[in-house]
Amino acid sequence: MIPAQPLLEIKALNAGYGGIEVLHDIDIEMQEGEFVCIIGANTAGKSTILRAISRLVPNVRGTLRFKGVDLAARTAHDIPSLGIAHVPEGRHVFPDMSVEENLMLGAFTARKSTDLKQRMERIFELFPRTRERRAQLAGTLSGGEQQMVAVGRALMLQPKLLLLDEPSHGLAPKVVEEMHDAFVKIHQGGTSILLVEQNVGLALDVAARGYVLESGRVTLKGTSAELNANPAVRAAYLGI
């Protein structure tokens, strides 16, 4: 039997900005259907990994493959059509457009699709508050609602892989919970997720396994249970 092709294959990845290298020899592999997290302190380079996958970091060296496709040879605007949706750090909505317009723009590269209304319906089911606010300008939503719109917009693409960069940062605990419940549902629906979180407890709660990133290097990896039990992780990130 041929071994299954990994969904995402990152090998010996080095990346940085200008002359400064931020990521050193990163190895990350994901199979289809997995829910994986990357945890680590501030400036460890977590966002840079996601940005490298989305080709938003100009300088990359090493292997970067998605379903066998060499991402390094692609440009940023090719990425969504390959089936990778990225929810960047911070609440990036189009402020002067309605919630519906924001969602519609998510399916921007899915030109031929006729089922956009159904896709939107599914997002409204996932985040009922976006349905209530569908006609409201996204810039006037609360922080949590904006983040729901940003995630919903990414889902409009019906991606194979969803990249989430600190989606719960700065949100009220109740909204964070709502958000993570939604991620579990999205994952159950068949979307693979790569989640970046500073809230390590939460990340290990929802993801099946994780990578620990320190100063641009993967220092530890394992199942969530293993990482949860690891004394170093507990001391550094869980404050126990």
Place this chain on the structure above:
Amino acid sequence: MKRWIAIVVIVLVAMAVPQVLNPSGYWMRVFTLTLLFAAMAQAWNLIGGLANQLSLGHAAFFGIGAYTSTILLLKFGISPWIGMFAAGALGGLAALVIAVPTMRLQGHYFALATLAFGEVARVIANVWTSLTGGPGGLSVPFVPPSFAAYSFKQLLPHAYIALVALIIVTVIFEVIRRGAMGYRLRAIRENAAAAEVIGIDTTKVKLQTAVISGVLTAMLGTLFAQVAVFFDPDTAFSAASISIRVALIAIIGGVGTAVGPILGAFFIVPIEELMNDLFSSGAAGLSQLIFGVILIVVILWRPRGLVTIFEALRARLQGRGAQS
């Protein structure tokens, strides 16, 4: 519906105006120039309003347009109607050449870089004497009047051509603004990071916009050459009286809206002409000073442009309607 009625009325009025003016008089010239500058500000509005890149180099495209058709007419006897398309092609090419290195720049940096490109174009036109005639300028040669030759005894036909040009450029602007390209540009304007991750090719969209703007501006340069009859590099490639003026007209009128550049032109061009007329004999520079003061007052009063007067009026009318 109401909107369409308003548009039809305005166009009809604009068509009637030349009929009551002296066919080759001073006011016909002012009216024609106003329409041309409105059209140019509308073309600028694509890049300045929709792509949100403040270009101060549009004189480059304008000058290229004026020179291309006039040189083709002088050297090969080609009608400016055809020369206009050659002008557009070269203008688009120039826009591409300027936009590729500058489009990634933001705010002031883009403004300064385009200003510099405009100045470079002016210097080249001054120096390349064999082609442009250098600082001595060019005269559009006299040809027997006919529509096909783009030659008329009076100014009147120029006014109508300028009106048609303004309508065409405005329609192009509006079609782009409301279409897929307008949506892309709006997404980039509202949140560049989000636009990137949903797969918008930000560089490509901005380049396309710049090229369309350059093509239209160069074609308008041809129309200007036919009205002006004589021009030199310092007028056709002028930073102050073309590049900055066109940007100013759009900004004063209201950037990013189709009505803004038209309002701006009908405000700025006649006032400027009037000022020059009233004060030119007395103290030189006084007209500039008064004009400057007027601009400052308007910008302080309507920072988002004269179009906001209509919004305020509409709000007040609706308020009154609600009361009664």
